[in-house]
Amino acid sequence: MFWLSVGGNKKLGHNLGTWPKGEKRPFKFDSPGAVPLLCNVHPEMAGYVVVSPTPYFAVTDKSGQYKIENVPDGTYSVVAWHEGAKNQSKSVNVSGSATADFTLTK
Amino acid sequence: MNYRTSVALILVAVFAVAAQAGTISGKVSGVAGESVVYVDTIAGREPPSIF
Numbered sequence: 382m383f384w385l386s387v388g389g390n391k392k393l394g395h396n397l398g399t400w401p402k403g404e405k406r407p408f409k410f411d412s413p414g415a416v417p418l419l420c421n422v423h424p425e426m427a428g429y430v431v432v433s434p435t436p437y438f439a440v441t442d443k444s445g446q447y448k449i450e451n452v453p454d455g456t457y458s459v460v461a462w463h464e465g466a467k468n469q470s471k472s473v474n475v476s477g478s479a480t481a482d483f484t485l486t487k
Numbered sequence: 488m489n490y491r492t493s494v495a496l497i498l499v500a501v502f503a504v505a506a507q508a509g510t511i512s513g514k515v516s517g518v519a520g521e522s523v524v525y526v527d528t529i530a531g532r533e534p535p536s537i538f
Binding site: 444452 | 526528
């Protein structure tokens with residue numbers, strides 16, 4: 382298993398290689414962003430780890446709707462990510478509730 | 488329940504509502520399938536971080 386980059390930083394990409402079934406190899410993600418996971422044996426195998434710098438995140442449902450709860454009041458940058466699309470970020474002021482819609486493009 | 492107790496309970500309820508954390512909601516369009524939305528950090532404001 383290997384990943385080419387972490388959050389777009391290719392210097393953080395590396396290869397964990399292959400290991401026996403049941404063995405675990407830890408890795409700490411200390412940079413935010415999307416991490417594409419690839420297999421050097423099976424090119425059709427791929428996955429993504431999205432590293433969030435805060436505990437406030439959500440995965441959208443099939444219609445694209447999302448809700449992030451328990452966010453302390455304040456102004457933040459909210460980022461939307463989708464495989465193959467350009468990231469989009471918006472400044473959101475949270476005071477009770479806030480709405481942020483995104484239209485992503487490839 | 489007397490008047491003072493009622494007022495105190497109402498004030499407690501008001502402050503309890505005000506102290507609740509907020510919600511960010513919305514929609515991601517332009518792409519098919521699931522997306523991920525997360526709160527990033529900005530200069531001068533650091534929400535609780537997991538790092």
